[in-house]
Amino acid sequence: MTRASLDKQPHEVASMFDDVAAHYDLTNDVLSLGQARLWRKEVAKAVDARPAQKVLDLAAGTATSSRPFAAAGAYTVPCDFSLGMLKVGKERQPHMPFTAGDATKLPFRDDTFDAVTISFGLRNVQDTDAALREMYRVTKPGGRVVICEFSQPTWKPFRTVYTEYLMRALPPVATAVSSNPEAYVYLAESIRAWPAQPELAEKLQKAGWSKVAWRNLTGGIVALHRGFKA
Template structure:
């Protein structure tokens, strides 16, 4: 079983997600105590997909995160660099145009998407700034980005409890429900080392995005960042 390290070598991260593809959605539901469903609903609201719009759903995994956009009538391209995830997604959702792609070298032309979004995947990319610039490149002028990612609770006592859960409670739970529990040790470490809300906002601005803002979910366990590409 593969466990990626915090230098986030692409082949290690992809292989790790290949290992957990079959039970990934179920495991996330268990580990988040069902909160991941609420977080994804908030992503769908923020993206606000409309009929005939083109949406890029990056790090889409099995394609579950893309379903609300298709339900809204948009044309959605779920993209991921884990072939194991894409194969699993094709079994479940054969109608989705699942696409293999690296976030730092997206296989799309300039300015083709009305909105781009990535949920719980940006922190697994080796070069965050390059990925944000690639998202900017493939977005139409006036288009928008929505990033849903684990972040840092804003209330100090709660943050302490949460970090204890990540490093002490999460690994035993992962061993019970995941085919590769070591992968979730990496995921916990990657959450702790990830920038806070203002830090990610600065990286978005440095990549060219304007009107950058964020909203905390579940007390800051997750943050929903948004930005716009200038027309």
């Protein structure tokens, strides 16, 4: 298939991730120059999962991102709309309750989870605002949301170099290590089109989240946004 267009039709994006599921985690480590593991550790700290809590990990893919929450003793639900990703994840971690679901229409009751998190997935959702409202709906009062997403480097010279890497270096690297390099061209384009840190914070506030704040990682290549449900 060709890469998904930036209008993000759900079936196209899901199919794209189905195609790269088997080698997705390895490819991410290579393309991020090893930074993906550091980012996952920072997400785990921000989520701060505890025993007896319920954590929803959206766009969880193969559930690599879910493991730290489960290891902390929380009941962790990896959720994704790519059946290919879920299949690979279930083969690797059969004990986890993998769930197929669309972030804009989550298959969970109101006020279910102590924490909802999504890493590098919100950018691929067709309707960002609807997804943020759904996350709010399924979170318990007093609960939290943690979003880890590519963002805009804060230092202008570095931002220029980073953009050049995305559009020139990333595609040939993806060709060498990925089963579907076209998918990573789409991902690079979607990163460039994604709103900067303040705009995403504003979207969170409009969806109902309070005490919204963000923290930059790796010079703003990635940002961690957090909010709470009153």
